Amino acid sequence: MQHFKRIICGLLGILLLLACSPKKPAAKIELLSAHAGETVAINDVVISTYLHLPVSESLAYLKENAYKTTKAAHDGQELYLSWEGGTAPYTVQVGRDDALTAAEEWTTHKTKLSVGILLPNTPYWWRVTDANGNTSETGSFCTDDGVRFLSLRKTLQADGVRNARDLGGLHTTDGKTVRYELLYRGGLFLFPNNGTVYSKNIIDDFGLDMLNRLHIKTELDLRNDTDYGGQKTSPLDGCSYERCTFTGYTSIFQDAIWFDTRTPEALKSIFSLLSKEENYPVYFHCLIGQDRTGTLAYLLLGLLGVDYDDILRDYELTAFSRVGNMNRETSFTYSGAQSVKQEAAFTAMHERMLGYGDTLREAVENYLESECGVTEDEIAAIRTILLTDPA
Numbered sequence: 409m410q411h412f413k414r415i416i417c418g419l420l421g422i423l424l425l426l427a428c429s430p431k432k433p434a435a436k437i438e439l440l441s442a443h444a445g446e447t448v449a450i451n452d453v454v455i456s457t458y459l460h461l462p463v464s465e466s467l468a469y470l471k472e473n474a475y476k477t478t479k480a481a482h483d484g485q486e487l488y489l490s491w492e493g494g495t496a497p498y499t500v501q502v503g504r505d506d507a508l509t510a511a512e513e514w515t516t517h518k519t520k521l522s523v524g525i526l527l528p529n530t531p532y533w534w535r536v537t538d539a540n541g542n543t544s545e546t547g548s549f550c551t552d553d554g555v556r557f558l559s560l561r562k563t564l565q566a567d568g569v570r571n572a573r574d575l576g577g578l579h580t581t582d583g584k585t586v587r588y589e590l591l592y593r594g595g596l597f598l599f600p601n602n603g604t605v606y607s608k609n610i611i612d613d614f615g616l617d618m619l620n621r622l623h624i625k626t627e628l629d630l631r632n633d634t635d636y637g638g639q640k641t642s643p644l645d646g647c648s649y650e651r652c653t654f655t656g657y658t659s660i661f662q663d664a665i666w667f668d669t670r671t672p673e674a675l676k677s678i679f680s681l682l683s684k685e686e687n688y689p690v691y692f693h694c695l696i697g698q699d700r701t702g703t704l705a706y707l708l709l710g711l712l713g714v715d716y717d718d719i720l721r722d723y724e725l726t727a728f729s730r731v732g733n734m735n736r737e738t739s740f741t742y743s744g745a746q747s748v749k750q751e752a753a754f755t756a757m758h759e760r761m762l763g764y765g766d767t768l769r770e771a772v773e774n775y776l777e778s779e780c781g782v783t784e785d786e787i788a789a790i791r792t793i794l795l796t797d798p799a
Contacts, residue, residue: 435493435494435495435538435540435542436493436494436542437491437492437493437494437498437536437537437538437542437543437544438491438492438493438544439489439490439491439534439535439536439544439545439547440490440491440492441488441489441490441520442487442488442489442490442534442547442549443489443534443547443548443549444547444548444549445548445549445550446549446550447549447550447551447552448487448549448550448551448552449487449551449552449554450485450487450526450528450551450552450554450555450556450557451485451554451555451557452486454473454476454728455554455555455725455728456554457469457473458470458473458721458724458725458728459554459555459721463717463720463721466721466724467724467735467736467737470724470727470728470735471735473728474727474728474733475728475730475733476728483557483559483560483561483570483571483572483729483730484522484524484557484558484559484560484561485522485523485524485525485526485557485559486522486524486559487522487523487524487526487551488520488521488522489502489520489521489522489523489534489547490519490520490521491519491520491536491544492519493538494536494538494539494540494542494544495538495539495540495542496516496517496518496519496538496539497515497516497517497538497539498515498516498517498518498519498536498537498538498539499513499514499515499536499537499538500513500514500515500516500521500523500534500535500536501513501534501535501536501537502514502523502532502533502534503532503533503534504530504531504532504533505533506533506546506548508533508534508535508546511533511534512525512621522559523559524558524559524618525558525559525618525621525622526551526556527551527556527574527576527588527589528551528552528553528554528555528556528577529550529551529552529553529577530550530551531548531549531550532548532549532550532551533546533547533548534546534547534548535547555573555574555577555722555725556573556574556576556577556588557572557573557574558572558573558574558592558594558618558619558622559618560572560594560611560614560615560618560619561612561614561615562612562614566612566614567610567612568610568611568612568614568615569594569595569596569597569610569611569615569619570594570595570696570697570729570730570731571594571595571696571697571698571726571729571731571732572592572593572594572595572691572697573592573593573594573722573725574588574589574591574592575591575592575593575705575708575709575722576588576589576590576591578709578712578714578718578722579714579715579718579798580712580713580714580715580769580795581713581714581715581767581769582713583797583798584712584713584795584796584797584798585795585796585797585798586709586712586714586794586795587793587794587795587796589622589689590688590689590690590793590794591688591689591690591692591708591794592622592624592689592690592691592692593691593692593693593697593701593704593705594691594693594697594701595610595693595695595696595697595731596610596629596631596693596694596695596696596697597610597611597627597642597643597644597693598610598611598637598639598643599637611643616643616644619644619691620644620645622689623646623689624644624647624689624690624691625646625647625648625686625687625688625689625690626647626648626649626650626681626687626688626689626690626691627642627644627647627648627649627650627691627692627693628650628651628652628678628681628690628691628692628693629649629650629651629652629692629693629694630651630652630653630654630656630692630693630694630700630701630704631651631653631694631695631700632653632655633653635695636651639651644691648687650677650681652674652675652677652678652681653670653674654668654670654671654674654675654700654703655668655670655671655699655700655742656699656700656702656703656704656753657699657703657740657742657753657754657756657757658742658751658753658756658757658760659671659742660675660703660757660779661760661779662779664742664760665742665749665751666742666743666749671779671780672779672780672781675707675776675780675782676780676781676782678704679776679780679782679786679787679790680782680786682708682786682790682793683785683786683787683789683790683793684789685789685793688793692704696726696729696731696732697726697731697732698726698731698732698734699734699740699753702723702726702734702754703757705719705722705723706719706723706754706757706758707772707775707776708790708794709722710761710768710769710771710772711769711772711773711776711787711790711791712769712790712791712794712795713768713769713795716758716768719768720736720754723736723754724736734753734754735754736752736754736755737752737755738752738753738754739751739752739753740753761775764778773787
């Protein structure tokens with residue numbers, strides 16, 4: 409019995425000693441990059457230079473520098489948040505206020521993270537919590553001006569959705585700004601096989617996670633019966649799938665070299681869809697996000713009142729991607745039942761459009777109303793949804 413008492417007393421002594429011993433300090437997590445209020449670039453130098461050149465100089469620069477860009481330039485952002493200390497896995501919170509209200513969360517076993525969905529000209533705050541509950545201080549940074557490309561591939565070499573960007577941030581001639589986080593253009597999600605069924609999920613888990621964070625409500629597919637691959641639903645969570653087919657460029661005009669007779673019905677359906685706020689955010693695409701996608705972006709941005717030079721720059725951004733090489737002087741082949749013709753596609757479309765009005769905004773509005781049956785109310789609703797006063 410005495411032996412048992414000695415054991416109990418010994419255990420109590422050990423517990424008392426542990427309780428009185430100084431506590432080991434919590435592992436410190438130190439933020440390293442993009443945390444001290446600095447301004448960070450969201451586009452690489454090739455894209456930034458192109459965006460700030462006058463249109464008279466930008467084409468020569470584009471031809472010289474197409475394909476000379478990194479993943480950050482055209483297939484996403486490569487701003488890395490980094491830290492040291494603590495124990496993996498880490499939870500990283502990134503938000504737009506210092507209290508991190510409604511912050512997005514990321515989990516990683518590494519000590520750096522590329523979030524890849526940042527808005528231009530926007531302040532951000534972030535902090536890191538490790539597996540043991542240790543939390544860093546809250547860091548902050550601000551993004552500079554530029555284009556919001558979407559990071560939908562993990563690496564430059566990886567397969568995945570390419571050529572995707574937010575059309576927000578562009579300014580109109582009457583002082584408005586196109587809202588961010590409502591209208592996205594890009595490449596396809598699902599790859600077609602022989603025009604019958606899609607056989608390859610171009611979109612991978614990384615891209616799927618990124619796009620689901622954007623809460624896209626509508627995938628608008630502009631592909632036709634020979635290249636859409638039989639897709640019926642969107643791979644995105646809670647996203648409806650709509651397919652509206654037309655060819656693009658000057659084929660949208662009835663008196664053109666070749667007129668795509670599907671155009672009026674397709675554009676009527678598209679702009680009707682875009683006039684309903686519940687359908688946003690919208691991601692629209694064809695195969696690589698260049699020709700049909702570029703034509704719809706031209707019509708949309710022109711209708712909103714964006715200056716033609718800015719629309720042209722947006723169109724030509726695809727030329728920097730590895731999936732496209734069109735520019736304002738590139739010819740496009742129109743194949744109808746009995747005719748094939750080439751012309752400088754984007755420029756020719758713009759010149760024809762200006763025949764409908766004194767300004768591009770007026771011309772696109774008149775074209776959509778007279779040729780496609782889009783209503784004044786639908787146009788007004790689209791402008792109300794997509795435009796805002798600058799901050």
